Amino acid sequence: MAEGTGRGEALSIWFFVGIMTLAYGLVLLPYGAYEWFGVHEAPTVLNNLHPTFWWGFLLTLFGGFYTLRFRPRTAK
Amino acid sequence: MPSAALFLVHSTQLTHLSPIDVLILALYFAVVVFIGFYVKGSTNTSEEFFLAGREMSAWIAGLSFVSANLGSLELMGWAGAAYQYGILATHWYWIGAIPAMLFLGLVMMPFYYISKTHSVPGYLQLRFGEGARGLSAVSFGLMTILMSGVNMYAMAVVMQTVLGWNMTFSIWTGAATVALYVMLGGLRSAIINEVLQFVLIWAGAALIPILGLIEAGGWTNLKANIATNIGNNSYTHLWSTLGHFKDNPMGINWVGIVFGLGAIISFGYWTTDFLVVQRVLSANNLRAAKMAPIIGAAFKMAVPLIVIFPGLICLGLMKDGQPLFHLVPGAVAKVTGQPAYDQVLPLMLIRYCGPGLLGLGITALVAGFMSGMAGNVSAFSTVWTYDIYGAYINKRADDKHYVLMGRVSTVVGMLISIGTAYLVMNAASIMDYVQALFSFFIAPLFGTVILGMLWKRATNWGGFLGLLAGTVASIGMFLYTSTGSAAHKAVALSHIALSADAQPMAENMFRALWSWLICVFVTVVVSYMTKPKTDAELNGLVYGATVIPDDGTTSVFQKPIFWAGVVSVVFIALNIIFF
Numbered sequence: 001m002a003e004g005t006g007r008g009e010a011l012s013i014w015f016f017v018g019i020m021t022l023a024y025g026l027v028l029l030p031y032g033a034y035e036w037f038g039v040h041e042a043p044t045v046l047n048n049l050h051p052t053f054w055w056g057f058l059l060t061l062f063g064g065f066y067t068l069r070f071r072p073r074t075a076k
Numbered sequence: 077m078p079s080a081a082l083f084l085v086h087s088t089q090l091t092h093l094s095p096i097d098v099l100i101l102a103l104y105f106a107v108v109v110f111i112g113f114y115v116k117g118s119t120n121t122s123e124e125f126f127l128a129g130r131e132m133s134a135w136i137a138g139l140s141f142v143s144a145n146l147g148s149l150e151l152m153g154w155a156g157a158a159y160q161y162g163i164l165a166t167h168w169y170w171i172g173a174i175p176a177m178l179f180l181g182l183v184m185m186p187f188y189y190i191s192k193t194h195s196v197p198g199y200l201q202l203r204f205g206e207g208a209r210g211l212s213a214v215s216f217g218l219m220t221i222l223m224s225g226v227n228m229y230a231m232a233v234v235m236q237t238v239l240g241w242n243m244t245f246s247i248w249t250g251a252a253t254v255a256l257y258v259m260l261g262g263l264r265s266a267i268i269n270e271v272l273q274f275v276l277i278w279a280g281a282a283l284i285p286i287l288g289l290i291e292a293g294g295w296t297n298l299k300a301n302i303a304t305n306i307g308n309n310s311y312t313h314l315w316s317t318l319g320h321f322k323d324n325p326m327g328i329n330w331v332g333i334v335f336g337l338g339a340i341i342s343f344g345y346w347t348t349d350f351l352v353v354q355r356v357l358s359a360n361n362l363r364a365a366k367m368a369p370i371i372g373a374a375f376k377m378a379v380p381l382i383v384i385f386p387g388l389i390c391l392g393l394m395k396d397g398q399p400l401f402h403l404v405p406g407a408v409a410k411v412t413g414q415p416a417y418d419q420v421l422p423l424m425l426i427r428y429c430g431p432g433l434l435g436l437g438i439t440a441l442v443a444g445f446m447s448g449m450a451g452n453v454s455a456f457s458t459v460w461t462y463d464i465y466g467a468y469i470n471k472r473a474d475d476k477h478y479v480l481m482g483r484v485s486t487v488v489g490m491l492i493s494i495g496t497a498y499l500v501m502n503a504a505s506i507m508d509y510v511q512a513l514f515s516f517f518i519a520p521l522f523g524t525v526i527l528g529m530l531w532k533r534a535t536n537w538g539g540f541l542g543l544l545a546g547t548v549a550s551i552g553m554f555l556y557t558s559t560g561s562a563a564h565k566a567v568a569l570s571h572i573a574l575s576a577d578a579q580p581m582a583e584n585m586f587r588a589l590w591s592w593l594i595c596v597f598v599t600v601v602v603s604y605m606t607k608p609k610t611d612a613e614l615n616g617l618v619y620g621a622t623v624i625p626d627d628g629t630t631s632v633f634q635k636p637i638f639w640a641g642v643v644s645v646v647f648i649a650l651n652i653i654f655f
Contacts, residue, residue, distance in 0.1 A: 003133060003136065011114065013136055013267075013268050013271055013272075016107065016111065016268065016272055017271065017272055017275050019107075020103075020104075020107055020272060020275070020276070021275060021276075021279060023103055024100060024103070024279065024436060027096065027099060027100060027103075027432065028432045028433070028436070031096055031431070031432045032432065035430070041430070042430025042431055043430075044426075044427065044428055044429060044430045045287070045291060045427050045428055046287050046290060046291055046428060047430065049287070049290070051283055051287060051428065051429070051430075051433060052430060052431075052432045052433050055283055055433060055436075056432070059279060
């Protein structure tokens with residue numbers, strides 16, 4: 001049984017957590033890279049730390065792990 | 077929503093969303109609505125719709141438990157309170173939550189769980205009869221609807237201030253989305269979204285304290301800057317300034333914090349407010365039901381990082397030796413056009429987050445708003461269906477009818493909340509309003525429930541009349557301190573809080589304390605005057621008349637008491653560090 005979504009369902013609640021954060025990571029990571037390497041940083045405080053890139057990177061890692069770990073599998 | 081909203085901009089907005097922000101917000105809305113449709117097939121019975129089939133693990137129930145409380149009011153209001161009152165606002169997350177959560181898990185959950193009640197009013201019906209159930213169900217229904225309206229209003233204000241969105245548009249779009257996914261999937265859908273929202277709130281808000289502390293040069297420098305900006309160091313101490321009302325920015329003393337907040341309001345909210353207790357009732361076994369509030373407590377302790385720290389950082393930022401920000405109360409802000417206390421979080425978000433991260437931060441605020449509203453509306457529909465409609469209006473309908481009633485009452489509840497949101501637009505201060513609501517109903521309800529669980533001698537009449545007396549006394553004290561001339565209000569406040577130096581926040585604490593004491597006093601006196609119940613009638617409901625079943629734990633690491641001990645140690649350490 002997929003955890004949290006009801007008997008007989010394939011998608012676990014943790015899969016939703018993973019896919020959502022992975023999606024955000026995959027949106028932020030390339031945009032952060034474009035800002036950093038294309039010298040298009042937004043005029044925010046501490047933009048020299050490239051927060052969009054690094055936060056996108058962390059979300060991609062977190063979301064990727066949860067998506068893989070809790071991906072729907074065929075029942076044996 | 078976002079693309080349409082771009083055409084509804086207001087001229088005084090703080091910022092605007094770029095296409096990547098709109099994409100992030102749109103993704104969020106798409107997923108939450110998808111979840112509603114996805115779990116609809118698993119919500120066919122009343123047990124599934126109202127209690128998520130009682131099949132949630134401790135982690136899911138625990139995260140949902142803490143997330144249902146993490147609404148936009150929490151995020152915006154307490155970030156503003158941290159700017160206004162300093163680190164004292166953290167008390168609402170630590171002493172004002174952690175002991176109560178642990179008590180719920182270890183002491184009260186066994187009774188809620190083994191009595192198989194569907195709701196807190198349902199427990200009161202089993203313990204004290206129909207009178208106590210009816211009174212608590214009606215007062216809870218009223219409170220949740222008002223709270224839901226307050227939540228909607230708070231979010232609409234944020235959206236108008238930050239992005240210039242029309243308030244009516246924000247209220248209706250948010251309400252329609254929440255109503256849709258709760259109506260389709262009931263508590264199951266609400267819980268899944270709450271877990272998701274909890275993660276998103278952290279993903280969107282955690283960068284603010286991280287970057288803020290880097291800019292401030294660390295916690296020690298931040299404290300020094302705040303002391304310079306304020307002129308003293310009372311804003312960065314949790315306990316050392318609570319000896320007297322005059323010594324701290326909140327105008328309260330340790331008695332109010334420990335007994336009013338820590339012992340009454342906190343225990344009342346976290347152990348008897350069905351909005352949060354409902355999440356734990358969805359647990360799949362007794363151990364999970366006991367562990368869920370403990371897991372929730374562990375996460376709750378960390379929330380000040382994303383709520384209180386932004387307020388403190390805003391307070392400590394300097395430019396050319398002067399405070400960078402000068403925020404004012406909401407009423408002043410309306411006249412002068414300066415930023416208000418409640419705008420701390422958006423201001424910090426804009427300061428540190430460019431396109432993409434800004435969208436994530438706005439999504440976090442929207443997620444907080446929606447989890448708070450979903451919590452209110454799902455709890456309302458359960459209490460309405462089980463404890464008002466099913467108890468007094470239509471007792472003999474079949475299960476399908478009650479599920480249908482649950483779906484209908486979700487939509488109707490949301491419509492009433494929308495009406496409430498428009499009413500709240502005239503209220504001066506959001507937080508004062510919420511505090512007043514809490515102490516009207518929650519403090520006396522805690523008196524009734526705790527006596528019901530721990531004292532066999534409490535009788536039906538004692539429980540009902542105690543609850544009634546406490547609630548009436550609370551409303552009476554509120555009217556006494558909030559009507560008449562300014563001079564009268566000051567005198568009334570000094571009577572309620574027992575000090576002429578007390579400020580409105582202290583009044584809320586002491587009003588809760590008095591209403592709880594009145595409830596307990598009346599319950600005890602009336603109980604001794606009326607016939608007690610037998611042990612057989614109280615089996616499964618009261619300590620001393622119930623054999624608590626084994627929760628199935630074998631090793632020490634599985635035992636809820638062990639993890640409650642770990643949380644307690646961290647809680648004490650944090651209070652000492654920030655003493």
